[in-house]
Amino acid sequence: MQGLLLVDKPRDWTSFDAVNYVRRIVASSEGKKPKNVKVGHTGTLDPFATGLLVLLIGKEFTRRAGELSKLDKTYEVTMHFGQTSTTGDPEGELQSADPRVPSREELEHVAQKFIGEIEQIPPAYSAIKVNGQRAYKLAREGKEVIIEPRKTTIHSLKMVSYNYPEAQFVTEVSSGTYIRTLVEDIAASLGTGAYTAELRRTTVGSYSVNDATEVKTLDADKIASNLQNF
Numbered sequence: 205m206q207g208l209l210l211v212d213k214p215r216d217w218t219s220f221d222a223v224n225y226v227r228r229i230v231a232s233s234e235g236k237k238p239k240n241v242k243v244g245h246t247g248t249l250d251p252f253a254t255g256l257l258v259l260l261i262g263k264e265f266t267r268r269a270g271e272l273s274k275l276d277k278t279y280e281v282t283m284h285f286g287q288t289s290t291t292g293d294p295e296g297e298l299q300s301a302d303p304r305v306p307s308r309e310e311l312e313h314v315a316q317k318f319i320g321e322i323e324q325i326p327p328a329y330s331a332i333k334v335n336g337q338r339a340y341k342l343a344r345e346g347k348e349v350i351i352e353p354r355k356t357t358i359h360s361l362k363m364v365s366y367n368y369p370e371a372q373f374v375t376e377v378s379s380g381t382y383i384r385t386l387v388e389d390i391a392a393s394l395g396t397g398a399y400t401a402e403l404r405r406t407t408v409g410s411y412s413v414n415d416a417t418e419v420k421t422l423d424a425d426k427i428a429s430n431l432q433n434f
Contacts, residue, residue: 205230205424206262207431210416213257219248222257222419226427230261233424246272247379247408252293255279255405256413261431272434274379275409276359282402283387285369289399292384301397308366314393315361315373323353324385356381370401 213222227243234241244266246258260266286303289296306314357378364372375386384400391398406413417430 205234205428205431206265207260208265208434209259209261209427209431210411210413211257211259211419211422212413212416213249213254213419215254216251217419218251219245219257223259225419226259226261226422229422229424229427233427242266244269246275247277249405250293250384250403252295253403253405255403256408256411256416257405258408258411261427268434272409276376276378276407277381277405277409278374278376278407279383280364280402280404280406281373281375281383281387281400283371283373283391283398284401285371285391285396285398287369287399288388288397292382292388293400293403296399298399299397301391302395304394304396305368306394306396308363310394311366311371311390312363315363315390317393318386318390319358319361321355321357324356324382324389325353326382326385354380358386374406376407 209226211222211226213219223243223245224238227238227241230243231238231241242261242263242265244260246260246269249255249257258272260269260272285306286301287298288301289298358381359376359378361373361375364374366372375383377383377386383403387398387400404413417426
């Protein structure tokens with residue numbers, strides 16, 4: 205069994221949970237041990253996030269993961285004002301922020317300033333390696349995490365709704381963009397704080413979550429019938 209598989213990752217699953225789930229099904233169907241089956245993904249989703257994961261099954265496909273890892277991505281985002289999070293999402297420790305309430309006009313005006321090439325400092329709770337160790341591991345150990353700014357591109361950002369303390373928007377971004385950081389930076393520019401309450405990835409390049417299968421419904425036959433080439 206080889207090919208590309210689009211799955212819709214549920215909340216509270218890690219990307220590796222989805223990979224391992226599919227690997228076990230494929231291994232069972234082929235009479236192999238899971239460790240002898242190659243399955244990988246082409247871009248991590250945080251556990252609290254949902255949406256499109258592009259999985260690659262089989263050695264011939266997993267070795268080509270780099271061809272897909274740099275594709276642009278689209279996200280549906282809910283930002284929650286008035287509080288910050290140590291991790292930038294609901295899983296962290298929440299703290300009160302400046303209580304000022306930005307108007308929708310202010311929010312839309314500031315958000316537009318982030319369109320184009322920008323610099324971001326990725327969050328300490330990320331998988332970026334710092335001196336050979338994952339940043340999130342160092343952060344959990346209470347160690348100082350210094351990450352250099354990096355350039356990324358926000359192709360579009362459209363506000364969908366705003367009912368304080370929450371705002372929903374859709375954004376298309378280049379690979380390597382941290383939505384948690386984008387939310388925090390927008391809020392900081394408005395003189396307050398916010399964290400990413402909900403996050404859903406809807407596209408990766410030309411691949412859409414509308415064509416994906418829910419992970420929990422997968423079996424060997426469904427995987428086989430949904431495999432694609434690229």
